[in-house]
Amino acid sequence: MLITFIAALVACSLIYCLLTIIASLRHLKQDAIPAATQASVPISVLKPLSGIDDGLRENLLSFFEQDYSPFEMIFAVRHATDPAYQLASSLMARYPEVSCRLLVTGEPPYANAKVHSLSLMTAAATHDVLVMSDSDIRVDRGFLRSMAAEVAADSYDLATCPYRAVAGNTIWSRLEALGMNTEFWGGALVAKLLEGVRFTIGPTVVARRAVLNAIPWNTLSGYLAEDFVLGQRAAEQGFRVGLSRSVVEHRLSGESMEKNLAHRLRWARSTRRSRPSGYVGQLFTHPLPLALLLTAVDHPLWPVLAGTAILRAFAAYAVSDLVLSEKLGLRSWLLIPLQDVLGFVFWLAGFSGNHIDWRGRRYRLHRDGTFELVG
Numbered sequence: 164m165l166i167t168f169i170a171a172l173v174a175c176s177l178i179y180c181l182l183t184i185i186a187s188l189r190h191l192k193q194d195a196i197p198a199a200t201q202a203s204v205p206i207s208v209l210k211p212l213s214g215i216d217d218g219l220r221e222n223l224l225s226f227f228e229q230d231y232s233p234f235e236m237i238f239a240v241r242h243a244t245d246p247a248y249q250l251a252s253s254l255m256a257r258y259p260e261v262s263c264r265l266l267v268t269g270e271p272p273y274a275n276a277k278v279h280s281l282s283l284m285t286a287a288a289t290h291d292v293l294v295m296s297d298s299d300i301r302v303d304r305g306f307l308r309s310m311a312a313e314v315a316a317d318s319y320d321l322a323t324c325p326y327r328a329v330a331g332n333t334i335w336s337r338l339e340a341l342g343m344n345t346e347f348w349g350g351a352l353v354a355k356l357l358e359g360v361r362f363t364i365g366p367t368v369v370a371r372r373a374v375l376n377a378i379p380w381n382t383l384s385g386y387l388a389e390d391f392v393l394g395q396r397a398a399e400q401g402f403r404v405g406l407s408r409s410v411v412e413h414r415l416s417g418e419s420m421e422k423n424l425a426h427r428l429r430w431a432r433s434t435r436r437s438r439p440s441g442y443v444g445q446l447f448t449h450p451l452p453l454a455l456l457l458t459a460v461d462h463p464l465w466p467v468l469a470g471t472a473i474l475r476a477f478a479a480y481a482v483s484d485l486v487l488s489e490k491l492g493l494r495s496w497l498l499i500p501l502q503d504v505l506g507f508v509f510w511l512a513g514f515s516g517n518h519i520d521w522r523g524r525r526y527r528l529h530r531d532g533t534f535e536l537v538g
Contacts, residue, residue, distance in 0.1 A: 166464075169457045173467060176450035180471075180478040183349040186356035187481035190406065204311040206234040207288035209295045211280040212247035213240065213522065217331055217416040220250060222301045227258045231307035235262040237287055239280035243267050247298070273384040274526060274536050282380035291372040300326070300366050301412040309409040310369055319405035321374045321397045323360075323390075324367040325351075327410055327487040331417030337495075338502045339423060340415055344489050345479035345499065346506060350448055351406070352482065360404045363394030367411050374402050385533040387519075388437035392532065410487055425520060431513025436528040445510055450475050451500055452507035475499070 208226055216222075226236060238251045248265065255263045264287060271279035281295060292314050294307070313319070325348060328340035351364065368390060378396050383389040398404045418426065435442040446453075454471035458464055479499060483489045517528045518537070525538040 166457070166461050169453065169460060170464075170467075172446065173450065173453045173457050173471065176447045176453050177471060177474055179353065179447045180450055180474040182353045182356060183478040184481045186352035187349075187478075187486050189356055190352055190486055193408070203233070204292055204314050205290040206231075206292045206294055206307055206310060207290040208234060208236045208307075209281060209284040209288065209293055210236060210238045210251075210298060211277050211284070212238055212251060212298050213245065213276070215246045215250065216299050216414075218301070218414045219247065219298055220254075222298060222414060223251065223254055225301045225303070225306075226296070227254055227261055228304060229302075229307045230304040231311065233262075233290075234307055235264075235289055237264045237266065237284045239266040239268050239284050241268055241270065241276065241280075274534050275384050275386065275389055278380050278384045278386075278389050282384075285372075285375055285380065288372075292369065293372060293375070294367070294369045296367045296411075297365065299414050299416075301329075301414055306409060306411065310407070313407060313409070314369070314371075318403075319407075320402040321363060321368070321370045321394060322405040322407045323362070323364045323394070324369065324407045324409050324411050325487060326366050326413040327483075327489040328413045328415055331415050333417045333419065333423070335420050335423035336415045336417050338498060338505060339427065341495055341498055341502045342506050343413070344483040344487055345491075346448060346503070348487060349478060349482045350445070352486065355406060359398075360406055361395055361398040363390045363397075363404065365390035366413050368393075369407065377402070385535075386437070387433045387526070387528065387534045388532060391437050427509050428512055428516075429519040429521060431509045432516055432519055432528060433534075435513045436517075436530065436534075437532045439530075442510075442513065449503060449507040449510065451503040455504070472500075475503070 210223070210226070240248045240251070242248070248267070251265050255261075255265065266280075266283055266287060268280050268283055273279065285293060292310075294310060313322070328343035330337040330340035354360075354362070374397050377400055378393060383392055386392045394404050450471050454468040458468045476496070476499070479491065483491050519526050519528060519534075524536060526534045527537045528534050
């Protein structure tokens with residue numbers, strides 16, 4: 164009976180791998196914006212900042228050096244004593260031709276400090292197309308030109324830019340990046356295939372102001388995963404939510420083992436609280452651990468493990484190499500089994516605990532996806 168149950172789980176996970184491949188190919192076939200398209204859409208780039216992350220200067224420079232006009236950048240920091248304030252100020256002085264403002268927000272009146280910053284930056288923004296981008300995002304010089312072309316083509320009202328995770332200099336960072344590039348985005352593409360895009364993912368989101376007028380930031384202030392809730396509510400209200408064809412870089416820091424594991428546990432717990440039914444369904448996104456479990460229970464079934472590894476490899480290639488343009492080298496292929504097992508362990512761990520630690524503060528997660536500061 165146990166073998167039959169686990170075998171059924173493995174079969175479902177193999178179907179999921181096939182769906183991942185199909186979803187990746189479908190995404191690549193969606194209408195692309197011609198490279199020659201010239202669109203002059205004024206854009207406001209919103210950048211919440213807090214502290215100096217690894218590579219922050221280079222990340223911000225990639226936006227200052229955009230081959231596009233007209234656009235403005237608005238930064239927000241909590242206090243002028245934040246070292247990010249000094250860095251942003253120095254770059255603003257170095258690039259006077261770029262229209263910029265730097266806001267000091269003070270302490271947020273609610274738990275989600277990022278939402279507080281975004282609300283103030285949105286109010287200060289001049290333009291009706293807003294690109295909200297985290298501090299750990301790096302882009303190429305043509306990024307805003309591509310955004311403008313998609314907006315001019317009237318492709319969507321709200322969209323997420325897929326990202327390829329670029330690891331820091333630790334094995335833990337490399338494993339996390341590998342999981343993002345082969346597992347996380349596979350899930351997002353399958354969701355798009357099966358039910359359309361009804362979500363946004365935080366690191367880089369582009370929105371028309373009409374969406375944020377209809378869904379004010381203060382209505383999202385209690386949610387930890389405000390990005391997901393924004394996309395969900397926008398879809399419910401009839402706005403067109405999509406995935407951009409522009410891929411950005413999500414630069415991960417070289418965290419120690421302790422910090423990285425705490426970070427991944429926080430992500431798992433917040434995902435469970437934000438979309439509980441979807442979190443349970445993530446069981447099928449772990450084909451290799453399930454096949455390993457089946458083989459452990461019944462050793463003669465090792466060919467199933469071999470077949471699962473092959474199909475998982477094709478799915479990983481489709482997402483990372485084809486969609487995200489992140490080529491998997493030999494070391495990455497060798498690390499995939501380890502990352503898959505580690506990801507499965509964190510998925511299981513995510514079912515326990517209702518507290519997270521975030522930027523030196525402790526929060527309690529509630530069943531409806533909201534959270535509160537407790538220490």
